[in-house]
Amino acid sequence: MVNQQVLVRDKYGTTKKVIKVLLVIFVVLLVLLIAFATGFLISKPKVEIHLDNPIAGVVLKNTNELGYTNKAAVVEEGVIEFNEEYINYILIALGTGYLHKSPFFENPLIEFNLGGEVWSSEIKEGNPNSKKVAIENEDLSVSISKEEAVEALLSENIEQFMKDSVANGNTKIEMVAGKTELFTKGYLEMYKYLTEEKVYV
Secondary structure, X not given: OHHHHHHHHHHHHHXXXXXXXXXXXXXXXXXHHHHHHHHHHHOOOOOOOOOOOOOHHHHHHOEOOOOOEOHHHHHHHHHHOOXXXXXXXXXXXXOHHHOOOOOOOOOOEEEEEEOOEXXXXXXXXXXXXXXXXXXXXXXXXXXOOHHHHHHHHHOOOHHHHHXXXXXXXXXXXXXXXOHHHHHHHOHHHHHHHHHOOOOOO
């Protein structure tokens, strides 16, 4: 009887030791994972991307010998010729340099709605790659008219123009994905850059 009690105690003692060791290993791995993820997210500076303004040729075509540009003609032609280069340029002005692949999710995906015409863009290392196609799993949805987009391209400071456009409601930004996913991809920094509002996870 005494031997049985000793065996039972030893059995429970061994089980407790194994559980403690496993718990310590789990906690260490969890701390390392959190440290890695935090380091990955915090150490991502904004990627600086430079593209030539895609509407420059249209402006040149509608500028006379005296240097006068027919802005109405530029806007009209820009709306007709609107393509992925226009979207890429505007997205960079919106702050896609803040975006990066998440360690837990796919590359950032943005949907662009231009008065009913839908485009999508996958962001790789801050660089947008836009196509005229709808997507279902976008992180962010941007709505803007083609006229406003062309006006942005014609502005002297496109970054400020886009900030003002968001502020006055001409450009609408809707966060579609969950806040954790948006945070891990850099969207909250981009949103803060545009609106000067802090978003908490």
